[in-house]
Amino acid sequence: GIQVEQSPPDLILQEGANSTLRCNFSDSVNNLQWFHQNPWGQLINLFYIPSGTKQNGRLSATTVATERYSLLYISSSQTTDSGVYFCAVIGETSGSRLTFGEGTQLTVNP
């Protein structure tokens, strides 16, 4: 099946710093989503972005489907950004199965 690798696995920032999270995938995809899991365990969809660039406030994401990677940018980080960020994809040959990466654990210190 399709493989999803996220980097870095852990990231510690001071409030106000910027960061870039990366998601590499091993095959062509027709669906890519970024999620944030807050410290209480709730999963929130950030972006549905199988290709192109989207922005939502301080967050933006870019997927370069031909090169099989996606980037999530967090600008002016806040303590509430802490949690785990997951990338999830559906490969073109995966039917409708969504495969998650192992996530990036982000800690933003005040």
Added chain:
Amino acid sequence: NAGVTQTPKFQVLKTGQSMTLQCAQDMNHEYMSWYRQDPGMGLRLIHYSVGAGITDQGEVPNGYNVSRSTTEDFPLRLLSAAPSQTSVYFCASSRFLGPLQETQYFGPGTRLLVL
């Protein structure tokens, strides 16, 4: 809309017991799915459904059964609980257009401990 709801929030079972985790959504989504999340890992797909009456296996289906008799509900049944099934279980739903899902919406999760 309540979104995706799951019950119970927390459950303790003894090895060999059976139980059903409930999931419901009020968004008229065709696609529903169950995941488990183990410590330090991403989510792994257990079973999914693309509509009422249609279910299929995901990455880790063994020990679990599902059915989809209505659009709204997608219960997950543990037939004979084992300690390896201790995990946090998430239900999710999305619109489903042809072969493609759109944005997934997750429930709050059920924490299951099997002794």
